Amino acid sequence: MVNHTDIKETIKHISGLYSPLSEACILDLASVSKVLSFDKPTIIVREGQFANKTYFIIKGCARAFYLKDGKDITDWLAFENDFISAINSFFLDIPSPHYIEVLEASELLEFSREDSLILSDKYHDFERLASKVITRTLLQLQQRVVSIQFETAQQRYENLLNIRPDITQRVPLTHIASFLGITLETLSRIRSPKNRI
Amino acid sequence: MVNHTDIKETIKHISGLYSPLSEACILDLASVSKVLSFDKPTIIVREGQFANKTYFIIKGCARAFYLKDGKDITDWLAFENDFISAINSFFLDIPSPHYIEVLEASELLEFSREDSLILSDKYHDFERLASKVITRTLLQLQQRVVSIQFETAQQRYENLLNIRPDITQRVPLTHIASFLGITLETLSRIRSPKNRI
DNA sequence: CGCCGAGTTGAACTGAATCAAGAAACGTGG
DNA sequence: CCACGTTTCTTGATTCAGTTCAACTCGGCG
Numbered sequence: 001m002v003n004h005t006d007i008k009e010t011i012k013h014i015s016g017l018y019s020p021l022s023e024a025c026i027l028d029l030a031s032v033s034k035v036l037s038f039d040k041p042t043i044i045v046r047e048g049q050f051a052n053k054t055y056f057i058i059k060g061c062a063r064a065f066y067l068k069d070g071k072d073i074t075d076w077l078a079f080e081n082d083f084i085s086a087i088n089s090f091f092l093d094i095p096s097p098h099y100i101e102v103l104e105a106s107e108l109l110e111f112s113r114e115d116s117l118i119l120s121d122k123y124h125d126f127e128r129l130a131s132k133v134i135t136r137t138l139l140q141l142q143q144r145v146v147s148i149q150f151e152t153a154q155q156r157y158e159n160l161l162n163i164r165p166d167i168t169q170r171v172p173l174t175h176i177a178s179f180l181g182i183t184l185e186t187l188s189r190i191r192s193p194k195n196r197i
Numbered sequence: 198m199v200n201h202t203d204i205k206e207t208i209k210h211i212s213g214l215y216s217p218l219s220e221a222c223i224l225d226l227a228s229v230s231k232v233l234s235f236d237k238p239t240i241i242v243r244e245g246q247f248a249n250k251t252y253f254i255i256k257g258c259a260r261a262f263y264l265k266d267g268k269d270i271t272d273w274l275a276f277e278n279d280f281i282s283a284i285n286s287f288f289l290d291i292p293s294p295h296y297i298e299v300l301e302a303s304e305l306l307e308f309s310r311e312d313s314l315i316l317s318d319k320y321h322d323f324e325r326l327a328s329k330v331i332t333r334t335l336l337q338l339q340q341r342v343v344s345i346q347f348e349t350a351q352q353r354y355e356n357l358l359n360i361r362p363d364i365t366q367r368v369p370l371t372h373i374a375s376f377l378g379i380t381l382e383t384l385s386r387i388r389s390p391k392n393r394i
Numbered sequence: 395c396g397c398c399g400a401g402t403t404g405a406a407c408t409g410a411a412t413c414a415a416g417a418a419a420c421g422t423g424g
Numbered sequence: 425c426c427a428c429g430t431t432t433c434t435t436g437a438t439t440c441a442g443t444t445c446a447a448c449t450c451g452g453c454g
Contacts, residue, residue: 068347075342087339091332121321128317131328135288138331141338142284145272148345149378150265153410173433181346186410188434350442370401383442385402 007033010058010109017081019132025123032115036108044108045100050093051086052113060106063175064098074175079164083133103171153182154190204230207255207306214278216329222320229312233305241305242297247290248283249310257303260372261295271376274368276361280330300368350379351387 007030015021021029035058036044045051047067055062062084064076075098078084089096090113102108120127147156157180160167167176177187204227212218218226232255233241242248244264252259259281261273272295275281286293287310299305317324344353354377357364364373365388374384 073347075339087336091336120325124318124321124324127321127324127328131324131331134328134331134335138335138338139284139288141335141342142272145338145341145345148342150270172431183411184433185412185435189410192434380443381401382403382444386442389402 007035007109010035010056014056014109015129018136019125019129021125021129022123025119025125028122029111029115029119029126032119033109033111036110037106038102038108039105041101041103043099043101045086045096045098047097047099048095049086049089051089051096051098051100052093053110054083054085054090054113054116055100056083056109057081058107058109060102060104060108061170062100062102062106062108063171063179064100065175065178066097066099072174072178074179077167077171077175077179079170083137103175148181153180153186156180156182157187157190204232204306207232207253211253211306212326215333216322216326218322218326219320222316222322225319226308226312226316226323229316230306230308233307234303235299235305236302238298238300240296240298242283242286242293242295244294244296245292246283246286248286248293248295248297249290250307251280251282251287251310251313252297253280253306254278255304255306257299257301257305258367259297259299259303259305260368260376261297262372262375263295269371269375271372274364274372274376276367280334300372345378350377350383353377353379354384354387 008026011021011026011029011033015026036055038044038060044055044062045053057078057080059080061077061079063074063078064084064086065072065074067073076084084100086096086098086100088094088098093113116126116130120130147159151159157176160176160180173187173191174184177184180187205223208218208223208226208230212223233252235241235257241252241259242250254275254277256277258274258276260271260275261281261283262269262271264270273281281297283293283295283297285291285295290310313323313327317327344356348356354373357373357377370384370388371381374381377384
């Protein structure tokens, strides 16, 4: 678990992706952040925990899931350059209904809700970046509601493939299916060669 | 269309609901806000507009909808103390895919994205409030994804009734149905007395 | 009075779920 | 490197919630 990633570079990268941060803010954020490395699938947040951390995915991918009547339901998938966290716990400070699992050999940058609030007070830059991340997620979720309501299972799968062509190599089909809101069997039929016109 | 509502009082009320604002911030926000009054259903934002305003509902209710293949799809309903806006246009500064329609005799407080950015720069209070509103909406949307995926039409309708028992008196069934992601016919059957055990 | 929009009811249809078996891939220890 | 058990994925048959299409009811209003 040696850490080869330079935190400061990573944060500069985030700043470039989302919203510019001042040098001082970058250093401050670097000082409260930590890089986590995993070489295989690992659960990093469990149901019931107060999951007051957010994770930026430097490399690899992760999912948020919960158990509904014992069944594993993936409700968010995140890849390089995405953030992921157990949003209910993170924002409402309640025990998390979600698990978070890293799915590949991955590197994550982690920092806490508390530090992010402190940084938001101190650096207007940072608050703006945070708000951008949240807004982006909001719009994605809105899009997802539309897609669940009006697209067939097949369309949703094809859209996902367009956005993320390598997803089937990286994420087990069970998780993809439940993320799409369909059963594994249905996904398997959609993917079956017979089904391709 | 005389306006009896005191803007400052309304903003104090918002501040109490979401996150406290300083007196100076309240005054500043009041100076860039405006109260809109309607006495009957009215479309206040149309598809294609740059809808860079947000609306806080003082009294009444409103919906956001869009046309999908000519069909009217309600995708958000807002009541007293809720905010509503054409989120895609508001956050991304693109022409709005959504319409916004006020559904009853209503009063709204309106202010622009631009003013809200200015206020966010000037008052940390305000930025925090804005971020709270967005976060709350994010969590609601997430809940909605879960509900569409795992609840039956009937359960979704009953949940809506629990949260908003008067909704059927205030919002036409067509809009309720499409908000729930079901057809008017299905909603009608769910509501039919025969269906109650 | 007759029309019109909103809601209801009925019958047939369909996309996806469920239940049940089996095949393929995968990893672990002998 | 192979035999095994486990997990992941596929395929088939059946069922079901909700859609679609079509006809009908009802209440308001010009």
